[in-house]
Amino acid sequence: NAGVTQTPKFQVLKTGQSMTLQCAQDMNHEYMSWYRQDPGMGLRLIHYSVGAGITDQGEVPNGYNVSRSTTEDFPLRLLSAAPSQTSVYFCASSYTLDRASYEQYFGPGTRLTVT
Amino acid sequence: AQSVAQPEDQVNVAEGNPLTVKCTYSVSGNPYLFWYVQYPNRGLQFLLKYITGDNLVKGSYGFEAEFNKSQTSFHLKKPSALVSDSALYFCAVSSSTGNQFYFGTGTSLTVIP
Numbered sequence: 001n002a003g004v005t006q007t008p009k010f011q012v013l014k015t016g017q018s019m020t021l022q023c024a025q026d027m028n029h030e031y032m033s034w035y036r037q038d039p040g041m042g043l044r045l046i047h048y049s050v051g052a053g054i055t056d057q058g059e060v061p062n063g064y065n066v067s068r069s070t071t072e073d074f075p076l077r078l079l080s081a082a083p084s085q086t087s088v089y090f091c092a093s094s095y096t097l098d099r100a101s102y103e104q105y106f107g108p109g110t111r112l113t114v115t
Numbered sequence: 116a117q118s119v120a121q122p123e124d125q126v127n128v129a130e131g132n133p134l135t136v137k138c139t140y141s142v143s144g145n146p147y148l149f150w151y152v153q154y155p156n157r158g159l160q161f162l163l164k165y166i167t168g169d170n171l172v173k174g175s176y177g178f179e180a181e182f183n184k185s186q187t188s189f190h191l192k193k194p195s196a197l198v199s200d201s202a203l204y205f206c207a208v209s210s211s212t213g214n215q216f217y218f219g220t221g222t223s224l225t226v227i228p
Contacts, residue, residue, distance in 0.1 A: 043218040106158035
């Protein structure tokens, strides 16, 4: 199993540009999530999904969109990039039965810089 | 509201000495508590979790954690630190009623040879 994969590893955007961060998992996990990691702030949840066709907002959803058309994929879209979105982004997945009790598997991260 | 606090940004310990990384939490409902480790330029890796049962939980790489309901704490411990344990450690909490996980700000552990 490849686990959770993320592309790209690094990205530089100009303010106002849009882009999609890709995330895929091959463990048949129903729960998937996106976090951003900023120094001194830990990980903050952006959006999550409990299954194909179902998404919901996390702690910091503004400026980001998600969709979940398949179990495997959970892309994160930046609509109009801003310097405040400079961060490291992690995708994670887990089982969903009694979902809150299952540990998450994390991807390697995407380091995004917005100039 | 759910939250997690890691009061120490940095913990230094000599190799071979016991280590403790502190975590306190606030959650409505029964707490589900997790510890993760992050090595430089890597994603987070799961270490251990408390869901129910024994208050002392054993996990990967010789780590353990003690759940203390009265003090709302879930401190990570290891009897004898290794240089290779140097990393960033995150505590996280979810609740039996929720879909979201909340992470602490992380504690950087340095084990000195």
